[in-house]
Amino acid sequence: MTTSAVRVSPLFLGIVAVTALGGVLTTFTNTAALTGGVILLVLGGWATSLCLHEFGHAATAYRGGDWSVRAKGYLTLDPRRYTDPVLSIILPLIFVAIGGIPLPGGAVWINHAALRGRRVESMVSLAGPLTNLVLGMILTAVIALVPMPIGLTAGLSYLAFLQVIAFVLNILPVPGLDGYGAIEPWLSAPARRFGEKARPWAPLVLFLLLIGVPLVGSWFFELAYFVFDLVGGDSAMTSLGQSLFRSIFGGL
Secondary structure, eight states: OOSTTTSOOHHHHHHHHHHHHHHHHTTOSSHHHHHHHHHHHHHHHHHHHHHHHHHHHHHHHHHTTOTHHHHTTGGGTOGGGSSOHIIIIIHHHHHHHHHSOOOOOOOOOOOGGGSSSHHHHHHHHHHHHHHHHHHHHHHHHHHHHSOOOHHHHHHHHHHHHHHHHHHHHHTSOOTTSHHHHHHGGGSOHHHHHHHHHHTTTHHHHHHHHHHHOHHHHHHHHHHHHHHHHHTTOOHHHHHHHHHHHHHTTTTO
16 A cells, blocks of 8 residues: 555544653652643644544445545545544544543444445444444553553543443444444335435434533443443543543633
């Protein structure tokens, strides 16, 4: 893979570098450096995971018959390729900052007619949230196996929890989310037409319910913490990481 259509984007590598810098700063004893490090680690790590999530969709689609994703630059991990930068990257980062609920970020446009059957279509949709789940599992495994300063442990724990939240959120069978995309190929024509009409507004309604209806939000986070526990997450370190991350935002 040497062409520009598949070469890893320098912008993505820059985001990874910022994430790594944040990780280094979390090892400092200075409070300002530690807090700033957690913020860079979480924001940079989340932006990195957004790119990997969309790359998961694209790579699976490419293997499943849609070779157009290569020409569209989806295999470069360039965040600019995954739709509008404001809607796909900046707004999800803002929602993470103020609410802790990572909204789905980008999107890759798949030529479903080129895919080899309904099973492949489902796999393409599932590839994104499963990428988040795998990232969460990797992070929790690293935390458990590698001795590290408490600041780095807290930041990585919160980042791991965000990956699990993203998995749980995206896997819901709501039009516009990947969980619905996985079952859509198997639905009847009328159901698919309804889903198509609901796709633009259903995720927004879901988000409003999550932040506006305490019972719904409580159920969602209970499920997220249940999955987080299954993958070996540390809830105490996650709470510390979230506290450090949100301290700069004045408790918004």
